[in-house]
Every structure is written in C-alpha cells, then in structure tokens.
Amino acid sequence: MAISNLKLPAQVLGFGLSNAEQLAGELAVTVANALRLAIETRGVASLVVSGGRSPIVFFERLARQELDWSRVAVSLADERWVPVSHADSNEGLVRRHLLQGAAAKARFVGLYQPAASLEESAALAHLALAELPQPIDVLVLGMGEDGHTASLFPASINLDLALSVDCTQRCLPMHAPSVPHQRLSMPLALLAGARLTLLAVQGRGKLDTLKQALAAEGDAQMPIRAFLRHPLEIYWCP
Numbered sequence: 224m225a226i227s228n229l230k231l232p233a234q235v236l237g238f239g240l241s242n243a244e245q246l247a248g249e250l251a252v253t254v255a256n257a258l259r260l261a262i263e264t265r266g267v268a269s270l271v272v273s274g275g276r277s278p279i280v281f282f283e284r285l286a287r288q289e290l291d292w293s294r295v296a297v298s299l300a301d302e303r304w305v306p307v308s309h310a311d312s313n314e315g316l317v318r319r320h321l322l323q324g325a326a327a328k329a330r331f332v333g334l335y336q337p338a339a340s341l342e343e344s345a346a347l348a349h350l351a352l353a354e355l356p357q358p359i360d361v362l363v364l365g366m367g368e369d370g371h372t373a374s375l376f377p378a379s380i381n382l383d384l385a386l387s388v389d390c391t392q393r394c395l396p397m398h399a400p401s402v403p404h405q406r407l408s409m410p411l412a413l414l415a416g417a418r419l420t421l422l423a424v425q426g427r428g429k430l431d432t433l434k435q436a437l438a439a440e441g442d443a444q445m446p447i448r449a450f451l452r453h454p455l456e457i458y459w460c461p
C-alpha cells in the first residue's frame with residue numbers, strides 16, 4: 224500500500240493498521256486517553272463522534288474503556304433528521320453501541336430535536352449544544368467517498384455558512400443532495416476548534432478520496448479538505 228506517497232504535512236499518521244477491529248481498538252485507546260487527560264485537567268470532557276455505518280466496533284470498544292464516564296459529555300458531529308427510533312438515526316446508533324455499561328453514565332447531548340421544520344430543529348440543537356463543554360476535547364470524524372465529513376456534503380445548500388470560520392451557530396440545517404435524509408450538522412467553526420481531531424477511514428476507496436482531497440483545492444467540492452489543513456490524526460485500514 225503506497226501510504227508513503229501520501230503527503231500530509233500537518234498530520235500525525237495513524238496508518239499501519241491491518242483491519243477494522245485493530246483500527247477500532249487503537250482509536251478507542253487514543254480517545255479514552257485524551258478524555259482521561261481532559262477530565263484530569265478540567266474536571267469534565269467532551270467527545271463528539273460521527274455516525275454512519277463504520278463506527279460500531281469503535282463505539283463498542285470505547286464503551287469498555289475504564290474512565291469516569293459520569294464526567295463525559297457525548298455529542299454527534301452530525302445527525303439525520305429522523306426520530307431516534309429510526310434505523311438511520313445516529314443518536315440511536317450511539318445509544319445502542321456506545322452508551323452502554325459504565326459508558327451509560329455519560330451525558331448525551333443530541334442534535335435531533337423534534338420540530339416542524341429542519342431549520343427549527345437546528346435552532347433548537349444550537350441551544351441544546353450550549354450544554355456541551357467547548358472547545359470539544361475529542362472529535363472523531365468519518366468521511367464519505369465523495370469527500371463529505373460530518374454532514375458537510377459537496378455543493379450542498381448552506382455549505383458556505385457551514386464552512387465559514389465566522390459561523391457562530393453550533394448546529395446547521397443541511398440539505399444533502401445525494402442522500403435520503405435531511406441533515407443536522409455542526410459547522411466547521413465548532414468542529415475545527417476541537418483539541419484533538421481524529422479521522423477514521425476504512426478501505427481503498429476512501430484512501431483514494433483522501434489522496435484526491437490532498438492533491439487539489441476547493442472545499443466546496445470536497446469539504447474534508449477544510450479539515451486536512453488543521454492538525455488531525457488519520458486512522459486508516461484496508
């Protein structure tokens with residue numbers, strides 16, 4: 224695998240992992256260590272995770288890490304605008320796979336808020352997120368093969384605001400052109416302020432996406448680019 228061809232000047236590389244199980248285990252240890260440090264330093268810690276299909280094993284490994292979960296606040300980088308009981312709900316995923324056992328003591332601050340419109344729901348989530356300790360201590364991002372991260376999709380309505388460093392909203396309504404559900408997403412300004420950002424990606428398709436993102440410019444075409452300019456650790460496995 225031609226990892227050495229990848230040029231990531233600002234990043235620490237978490238490559239060399241052989242499978243998804245190993246990636247999940249290493250990532251869980253890194254996240255737990257950072258949360259422990261935050262608790263030691265500030266008494267509380269905030270963790271923002273991503274949804275989708277790939278983080279399940281990581282969530283289950285993280286839930287088993289020994290730490291004072293009662294001092295941890297957990298939230299999501301993005302959410303599908305569906306009730307928590309829906310199979311596509313990121314909150315549902317977190318509740319089923321991360322907030323289990325000792326980790327059930329963590330405080331969860333969700334983005335999904337029942338409301339008449341996506342815009343109202345995002346405004347309510349903005350208010351709810353005031354309860355999340357900020358800056359975010361640990362952020363775990365995922366990425367789609369189209370270069371989206373969180374719910375910052377290429378060419379989506381609201382993307383300019385979502386990528387603006389001046390955005391003061393903690394949650395934005397996002398209309399993703401390529402996926403079934405409307406979305407709620409934390410914007411770049413909030414996400415990029417995280418003390419530690421980890422990007423977890425699996426498979427050669429996503430490695431190609433990363434290389435493509437690094438090879439050219441244009442955040443609107445590939446929103447992940449906006450994060451690659453900040454320090455982050457990339458965890459990749461085939």
Ligand SMILES: O=C1O[C@H](COP(=O)(O)O)[C@@H](O)[C@H](O)[C@H]1O
Nearest residue numbers: 273274275276277365366367373
């Ligand atoms: O839709 C989403 O997709 C990305 C990537 O998901 P994955 O399952 O392919 O890793 C995810 O990071 C984001 O949170 C999610 O809502």
